[in-house]
Amino acid sequence: MPDCVGGRTPDCVVYDGERGVDLENIGVSSDSAFFGAESAFLHFGISTHGTFTTPAAFTNYNVFIDATGDGEWDYQLLTTRFTDRADPLDVPIVIGADRDGNLLPSNEAPAISS
Numbered sequence: 098m099p100d101c102v103g104g105r106t107p108d109c110v111v112y113d114g115e116r117g118v119d120l121e122n123i124g125v126s127s128d129s130a131f132f133g134a135e136s137a138f139l140h141f142g143i144s145t146h147g148t149f150t151t152p153a154a155f156t157n158y159n160v161f162i163d164a165t166g167d168g169e170w171d172y173q174l175l176t177t178r179f180t181d182r183a184d185p186l187d188v189p190i191v192i193g194a195d196r197d198g199n200l201l202p203s204n205e206a207p208a209i210s211s
Contacts, residue, residue: 116147
């Protein structure tokens with residue numbers, strides 16, 4: 098996005114730090130060739146037009162997955178931060194949920210990665 102000139106508009110950045118949430122590329126890969134479909138993981142990656150130091154301080158990223166191919170998302174991966182009083186963790190946390198808001202693989206034992 099271009100720099101804002103003469104005031105803020107929806108499609109510009111006020112200061113260079115905002116480029117850290119301006120998505121440039123997204124991608125997905127799988128390790129199924131090495132481990133087989135039943136043991137495979139999907140890996141998602143993003144890059145931005147600028148450097149970000151604490152992405153969750155600005156925005157949360159969400160990936161919506163249509164596992165059935167019907168055009169409706171079935172699962173969501175989202176980045177967030179857990180806080181202990183006012184101190185957030187140093188890294189974003191990724192959590193998976195289904196369309197009904199249930200954590201994956203279960204609400205009792207969710208898979209959380211950083």
